């Protein structure tokens with residue numbers, strides 16, 4: 001009963017697009033920082049540059065893309081549009097962008113002023129976003145599409161996990177800013193952020209988007225029903241055990257083992273479904289999914305290494321597998337689906353043909369590019385190859401291989417530049433399509449024209 005999208009509910013282009021364009025922007029910034037820091041960035045997870053890099057990735061790249069994509073997916077897949085989407089998105093985007101820069105600056109220069117600034121900006125960004133989405137979920141609870149109910153459970157879980165992650169992050173940043181001792185919440189902050197927010201959102205997207213875009217079989221009902229409930233339950237149990245002193249470590253590790261098992265069930269099913277998909281060609285999005293799921297699969301042995309080895313590199317490798325490989329690859333793959341679709345849809349919507357004259361419709365459709373023409377397949381696949389190479393270099397760097405610590409930054413710069421180029425070309429095609437259509441007689445056009453970098 002899943003899997004339909006109502007494209008007429010697509011929000012204005014100016015709502016999700018700025019969030020999505022943050023991905024190459026923060027990719028370039030993280031690439032510059034990793035290039036400048038070099039081996040230092042991979043020495044210790046508590047190094048200033050490493051913490052700044054972590055948040056350029058989690059908030060700047062993953063956070064921006066996921067907030068933008070969620071607004072879009074809630075509207076088209078669930079019939080949950082947020083009210084006043086344009087001002088909410090614009091304000092959230094500005095606050096999130098500035099707040100992430102301030103937080104990264106706080107870590108880099110160990111600056112209380114930057115931390116306190118970041119707290120104000122990020123608290124406002126997430127409060128506005130979560131409130132708007134929360135109100136939309138409540139207001140539209142009775143008109144949610146029938147097939148979308150299953151994905152709303154993991155989406156709600158992901159949003160609650162995001163709220164908790166942010167809250168813990170803000171309190172920790174506040175403690176750093178005010179020079180107080182740090183509450184021992186880092187473990188929970190990481191787990192709720194990566195396995196709660198990131199993991200559950202990925203799960204929700206896979207339930208909905210893999211069957212539609214990759215023509216895979218539907219996920220088993222038992223899995224879509226129970227996993228999105230099991231994961232938050234295990235996270236609550238983990239945090240409770242982590243907060244109680246005197247209990248044997250084994251209890252917490254058992255919960256971790258169950259979490260690994262729960263995610264392995266989802267990863268195994270997703271890989272099997274993707275492998276047996278009915279769409280024969282592997283477009284860039286499919287390839288990014290494979291990179292992501294392979295990295296997520298590798299998290300299981302990395303977790304065993306973390307728990308049963310003493311190596312300082314183990315948490316770094318696990319972090320890179322989750323952030324750069326698992327979540328980052330899907331976010332990048334998603335861009336190659338969402339951005340061409342948004343531009344194609346809005347180019348069509350921008351043109352109002354008087355009386356819907358079929359002859360005129362044909363003329364207009366001829367000047368508008370097809371969806372696949374916005375970003376050529378080869379360009380997207382080349383970017384996937386570069387992204388996967390970059391992920392491998394980050395993994396080797398995290399594992400302590402010196403040459404990779406020098407290559408990781410430049411490779412991220414290259415990957416982000418390729419993405420910026422591909423998205424820039426798509427935006428130029430969109431603007432050209434609108435101009436070509438405007439040159440035709442008897443037109444009425446109401447376009448949203450984004451600013452294309454470098455033009």
Ligand code: HEM
Pocket residue numbers: 044045046050051054055058059063103122123165166167168169170172173176182186189190193194197198319
């Ligand atoms: C308002 C947003 C956030 C703030 C203010 C924030 C702040 C912080 C702070 C203060 C630390 C601890 C630094 C230390 O111990 O010295 C930290 C660590 C961390 N945060 Fe966040 N955070 C935020 C959002 C997120 C999100 C959304 C994620 C993941 C999805 C995330 C992932 C991490 C990770 C992985 C670490 C550990 C870094 C490491 O071990 O190298 N943070 N964060």
